[in-house]
Amino acid sequence: MTERDLWAEWLISRRDGGDPAMRAASLRQLAVWRDLILDGAHLHVDDHLLDVGTGEGLVGFGALQRLGERGRVTFSDISTDLLDVCRAAADELHVRERCGFVQAPADDLSPIADGSVDVVTTRSVLIYVAAKDRAFSEFHRVLGDGGRLSLFEPINRHMFPGPPDEFMGYSASGVEDLVAKIQCARGSWTDATGPMLDFDDATLEQLAEGAGFSEIEVTLRRRRSVEPVPMTWERFLDSSPNPLVPSWNSVLERLLTPSERTRFSKAMQPRVDVGRRTIRHALATVTAIKA
Numbered sequence: 001m002t003e004r005d006l007w008a009e010w011l012i013s014r015r016d017g018g019d020p021a022m023r024a025a026s027l028r029q030l031a032v033w034r035d036l037i038l039d040g041a042h043l044h045v046d047d048h049l050l051d052v053g054t055g056e057g058l059v060g061f062g063a064l065q066r067l068g069e070r071g072r073v074t075f076s077d078i079s080t081d082l083l084d085v086c087r088a089a090a091d092e093l094h095v096r097e098r099c100g101f102v103q104a105p106a107d108d109l110s111p112i113a114d115g116s117v118d119v120v121t122t123r124s125v126l127i128y129v130a131a132k133d134r135a136f137s138e139f140h141r142v143l144g145d146g147g148r149l150s151l152f153e154p155i156n157r158h159m160f161p162g163p164p165d166e167f168m169g170y171s172a173s174g175v176e177d178l179v180a181k182i183q184c185a186r187g188s189w190t191d192a193t194g195p196m197l198d199f200d201d202a203t204l205e206q207l208a209e210g211a212g213f214s215e216i217e218v219t220l221r222r223r224r225s226v227e228p229v230p231m232t233w234e235r236f237l238d239s240s241p242n243p244l245v246p247s248w249n250s251v252l253e254r255l256l257t258p259s260e261r262t263r264f265s266k267a268m269q270p271r272v273d274v275g276r277r278t279i280r281h282a283l284a285t286v287t288a289i290k291a
């Protein structure tokens with residue numbers, strides 16, 4: 001499966017371990033973040049908004065609800081499957097004539113003409129983009145004068161690695177040695193020079209400035225809470241934190257010996273099944289204007 005197809009498979013079925021209650025909880029959280037991005041975009045009713053790395057269209061469809069009859073949204077993504085999902089949703093919502101669909105990576109939006117959009121939004125996409133400077137230049141290029149950028153990214157540097165006695169927000173007391181073994185081998189998650197960890201809120205500000213934006217506002221929100229999570233150990237094992245890494249099941253199988261797996265499951269299963277975990281967020285929003 002190519003990276004483009006992995007995204008569709010993960011967003012649609014693997015992100016929440018295929019669990020409807022978990023999916024509903026994620027959607028509630030995503031709606032809050034979507035509204036934060038759209039509030040930051042200060043939409044005008046007839047704006048043309050480009051949502052980069054649109055996924056299933058969370059931000060794009062949210063924008064269509066706020067825009068007027070003449071407002072338009074272009075959904076762009078590297079995944080053709082996800083753009084098909086957005087097309088189908090646009091048909092279902094009878095908004096197809098106000099939508100465009102463009103397959104393009106965030107750092108090369110060449111199908112989109114210079115100065116052709118009023119607003120660029122993106123959520124949790126730059127974290128997967130190595131050439132973030134090129135992406136910011138592209139956002140600047142496609143915006144018209146006075147155009148607005150509103151984006152939202154998790155700042156993994158502030159979240160990973162978590163405390164050594166915790167695994168994905170669950171207490172890992174008694175199996176800290178196994179957690180260390182898993183974290184060591186996680187590659188993209190722990191690679192400080194990779195796109196997921198090579199930036200923070202200050203980097204985003206510098207990137208926006210370097211691309212030529214003015215009136216840049218960056219907000220970092222850090223939050224720690226203990227929340228109910230409708231998860232079971234089986235579904236947890238089927239899930240993965242992002243599409244570029246395999247499910248926990250295959251990670252454990254690859255990294256732990258059979259006896260270590262048994263010890264890990266014995267310790268972690270009841271803690272996951274209890275349905276509460278510590279959630280740590282470090283999230284940055286950036287709004288900026290093309291003067």
Ligand SMILES: C[S@@+](CC[C@H](N)C(=O)[O-])C[C@H]1O[C@@H](n2cnc3c(N)ncnc32)[C@H](O)[C@@H]1O
Pocket residue numbers: 004007008052053054055056057058059076077078079082104105106107122123124125128129
């Ligand atoms: C975590 S999802 C976020 C989806 C959507 N923005 C949302 O808020 O629900 C990341 C999205 O970025 C897309 N993506 C990954 N790498 C990309 C890249 N280099 N350029 C553009 N989109 C990319 C994926 O296909 C996926 O749709």
